[in-house]
Amino acid sequence: MSQNNVARNRLSSTTVHIMALDGTLNVNSLFMFAAFLGIALNPADPNSSLVSSAACAASSAVAKHFVEFHVYSFTSFLFSSLIASCLKLAITTDAKTGRIHRNNNGGGGGEMQSIGGNVNLRLLQGGILASAGGSISGCAFLTAALVDLVEIKLGTLACWGWHTAAALIPMLILVPSALVIYIGLLFYAFNR
Numbered sequence: 001m002s003q004n005n006v007a008r009n010r011l012s013s014t015t016v017h018i019m020a021l022d023g024t025l026n027v028n029s030l031f032m033f034a035a036f037l038g039i040a041l042n043p044a045d046p047n048s049s050l051v052s053s054a055a056c057a058a059s060s061a062v063a064k065h066f067v068e069f070h071v072y073s074f075t076s077f078l079f080s081s082l083i084a085s086c087l088k089l090a091i092t093t094d095a096k097t098g099r100i101h102r103n104n105n106g107g108g109g110g111e112m113q114s115i116g117g118n119v120n121l122r123l124l125q126g127g128i129l130a131s132a133g134g135s136i137s138g139c140a141f142l143t144a145a146l147v148d149l150v151e152i153k154l155g156t157l158a159c160w161g162w163h164t165a166a167a168l169i170p171m172l173i174l175v176p177s178a179l180v181i182y183i184g185l186l187f188y189a190f191n192r
Contacts, residue, residue, distance in 0.1 A: 017087075017091055017124065017128070018088060018091060018092065020128070021084045021085075021087055021088040021091075021128075021131070022088070024080060024081070024084045024131055024132075024135060025081055025084050025085065025088075027135070028077045028078075028080050028081040028084070028134075028135060028138070029081065031073070031077045031135075031138055031139070031142060032074055032077045032078060032081070034142065035070050035071075035073040035074040035077060035138075035142060035145075036074060038066075038070040038073075038142075038145055038149070041149075051153075051154065051155045053155070053159070055159065056155035056156055056158075056159035056161065057155070057156070058148070058151040058152045058155075058156055062148050062151050062152060062156070063148075063152060065144070065145075065148050066145055066148035066149060066152060069141045069142070069144045069145035069148060070141075070142070070145045072137075072138075072141040073138045073139075073141035073142040073145060074138075075138075076134045076135070076137040076138030076141060077134065077135065077138040079130075079134040080130075080131045080132070080133075080134025080135045080138060081131075081134075083127055083130050083131040083134065084127075084131045086127070087124060087127045087128065087131065090119050090124075091119055091124070125190060128186075129186075129190075132182075132183075132186050136179055136182070136183065139175060139178075139179055140179070143171065143172075143175045146171060147168060147171075147172075150164055150167045150168055151164070154167060
């Protein structure tokens, strides 16, 4: 293998890492915004519930869990984003000069450029796994918060009304499925 091919492979690997970290940051930003909006919601407001039967109304414990899960979700996404930001900075910063490498192509934005491997690969992989773990736990907590929101708005799971089931069943199938696919692809990428 020639030296040019080695440099090209390293560049594409670094570019893939940066793109993955950018994607993590973008998605986490959206989820942090959703979690922040959920925290701002007042679940104790009696006018916010669509439940007509008092037996199906959610208790104050569900409202407390709703807020707790949003805080946990926000914290997890923030953790993941901070780790991803630090990793991205470590990848793109030259250890000798402390300067961030950009390939200015004459346009307004800059494209990241590889610096040739000044980042410990094990540390990079550990950081990516930590960031992914934060995103996964954030999704799990946000899903739990949404279950509580459905119970507050549409009735408890014990009553199992049509609207409650219609709101929860797709979410409880699609979100775990997406997380399993995400985890599988993450481990596939590390073992490749």
